[in-house]
Amino acid sequence: MKALRKFLDKIKPGFSKGGMFSMFRSTFGAFETFLFVPNKVTHQGTHIHDAVDLKRTMSVVVIALLPSLIFGMWNVGRQYYTSIGEATDILKNLWFGFLKVMPIVIVSYVSGLTVEFIFAQIRKHEVNEGFLVTGMLIPLIMPVDIPLWIVAVSTIFAVIFGKEVFGGTGMNVFNPALLTRAFIFFAYPAQISGDTVWTYGLSQGSKVIDGFSGATPLANAASYTIDKIPDNFTLFLGNFPGSIGETSKLAILTGVAILLITGIANWRIMLSVILGGVCMTLIFNAFGANPYMRISPLTQILMGGFLFGAVFMATDPVTAAQTNTGQYIYGILIGMFAILIRVLNPAYPEGMMLSIILMNAFAPLIDHYVVRANIRRRLKRAAKVTVKS
Amino acid sequence: MSTTKKDKEPVFSLKNMRLLTSPFNLNNPITVLVLGICSALAVTVQMKPAIIMALSVTIVTAFSSLIISVLRNTIPPSIRIIVQLIVVASLVIIVDQVLKAYVYDVSKKLSIFVGLIITNCIIMGRLEAFAMQNKPIPSFIDGIGNGIGYGMILVVVAFFRELLGSGKLLGMSVIPHSFYEMGYRDNGMMILPPMALITIGVIIWVQRSRNKSLIEK
Numbered sequence: 001m002k003a004l005r006k007f008l009d010k011i012k013p014g015f016s017k018g019g020m021f022s023m024f025r026s027t028f029g030a031f032e033t034f035l036f037v038p039n040k041v042t043h044q045g046t047h048i049h050d051a052v053d054l055k056r057t058m059s060v061v062v063i064a065l066l067p068s069l070i071f072g073m074w075n076v077g078r079q080y081y082t083s084i085g086e087a088t089d090i091l092k093n094l095w096f097g098f099l100k101v102m103p104i105v106i107v108s109y110v111s112g113l114t115v116e117f118i119f120a121q122i123r124k125h126e127v128n129e130g131f132l133v134t135g136m137l138i139p140l141i142m143p144v145d146i147p148l149w150i151v152a153v154s155t156i157f158a159v160i161f162g163k164e165v166f167g168g169t170g171m172n173v174f175n176p177a178l179l180t181r182a183f184i185f186f187a188y189p190a191q192i193s194g195d196t197v198w199t200y201g202l203s204q205g206s207k208v209i210d211g212f213s214g215a216t217p218l219a220n221a222a223s224y225t226i227d228k229i230p231d232n233f234t235l236f237l238g239n240f241p242g243s244i245g246e247t248s249k250l251a252i253l254t255g256v257a258i259l260l261i262t263g264i265a266n267w268r269i270m271l272s273v274i275l276g277g278v279c280m281t282l283i284f285n286a287f288g289a290n291p292y293m294r295i296s297p298l299t300q301i302l303m304g305g306f307l308f309g310a311v312f313m314a315t316d317p318v319t320a321a322q323t324n325t326g327q328y329i330y331g332i333l334i335g336m337f338a339i340l341i342r343v344l345n346p347a348y349p350e351g352m353m354l355s356i357i358l359m360n361a362f363a364p365l366i367d368h369y370v371v372r373a374n375i376r377r378r379l380k381r382a383a384k385v386t387v388k389s
Numbered sequence: 390m391s392t393t394k395k396d397k398e399p400v401f402s403l404k405n406m407r408l409l410t411s412p413f414n415l416n417n418p419i420t421v422l423v424l425g426i427c428s429a430l431a432v433t434v435q436m437k438p439a440i441i442m443a444l445s446v447t448i449v450t451a452f453s454s455l456i457i458s459v460l461r462n463t464i465p466p467s468i469r470i471i472v473q474l475i476v477v478a479s480l481v482i483i484v485d486q487v488l489k490a491y492v493y494d495v496s497k498k499l500s501i502f503v504g505l506i507i508t509n510c511i512i513m514g515r516l517e518a519f520a521m522q523n524k525p526i527p528s529f530i531d532g533i534g535n536g537i538g539y540g541m542i543l544v545v546v547a548f549f550r551e552l553l554g555s556g557k558l559l560g561m562s563v564i565p566h567s568f569y570e571m572g573y574r575d576n577g578m579m580i581l582p583p584m585a586l587i588t589i590g591v592i593i594w595v596q597r598s599r600n601k602s603l604i605e606k
Contacts, residue, residue, distance in 0.1 A: 147574075149572070149573075150574070161587060165594070183578065186578040186581060187578035188574050188577065189577060190574070
């Protein structure tokens, strides 16, 4: 640790103004503040700083994502060996998944960070570690069979048009990771939907044993083959085909525990998303017009990326609503729209992605009205007091 | 009328050339004035309809400017919009009939958007802002310039949308078959209108980073 600090201090003058590498100042700054908490002190006015800065916050979220990632790797291997009917064990599954998932992780980080660094250099900004989380989220919401160049293209698209055009980290309207997925969903639909992309090798037509379909629970539900949906316990554990990180609710809940203990994630949004989802499902249950509408709330929430979206996507501090009341409204609407899109629109099996992107666009509006309502209420109270006195 | 000789300037004078070329860049109807966006989003899926559309708009803008400019001193101000509309509408009907007669398939693809040239803000904008106050020849040149300025953007957007969206240019496949075998896929989103909007956005971005004077405070 000390040696690293010494090394950084040694090369630092080269990167300061007028130094040999002053062009790459922001790059150096990014690495330095990533490795060590910056020792900057404010000189004017009174500021209260949290000891945990943005980069440390992001690191905690990445740690919270690790259970999902590791389980995802295991599941990739597990689904693959099940599909070809080969006996397997935990290590074999993990190793196979590791080989298939790591390239996606690397491609997502390299392409996204390249764009971030280029923009930071051009604009002479600091490089913020906003992409640290995004780069980890992207592989987790991909099917394992996704071609790597598509991951690269859509990550670059999402970072440029979802983030940099708005001014970089902290300014974006839409969640870049979800934008990546939405871009693939509309641009290369065959690579991210259907029954064959969720298990490695299936879309290349590998040999499959009888009875293995590769369909996700959501696809089963959309085609009204409700009896093929795994039972709630399997849905909770996550041993079924799906996007890499979304399947295991157990792993996601481990992440939630990490986020809530460290106080980084927002429980209001998570809770209200789930509440909204349950409400909408109950409404559909009351109608019960088709088998999809009759699925119980618990199963609805355990299926697909609902929980993953609620925990890691909807809570993104930049794109979510900021006020407490606003967060309840924002969350409930996300949950309701997600189930609504799922059940009523068979063309979009996973409504969670679209509903979060939709509500991202409305979050500033919600905040605006919450703040206005608060001002009005307080003005009224102030008026009353003046009349009395 | 002794001043007519002094007022007469050659058709290709510097001023007129500036009228022609300024819509190409600093006064571009789409990227700077943000007019005519809806048709730019709708007809740019392929190059061929975009080129035909660009030509049609250029012709209508040029001739309506010319005609209105000739009539400008006789049009009563209170009904000028109606007169302008009648002129534009007649020209659009002529263009529409010509397209139907000679390029029927493209005419079908352009469908309603040929008729909607009447409501294209560029045309009415140029008539109101330029042709009503200027002489016929400068007005004609201004009309051509704005039509080309509009058409340029249309063709550029259509170039990228057709190339990336369906791997073709003017209906011919240009991306080699071996690319598809290696796993390349056409970008389905390029065919949808949102990507046209983003493509225009990128053009505006590039243009404004080259001409800092266009950046609004």
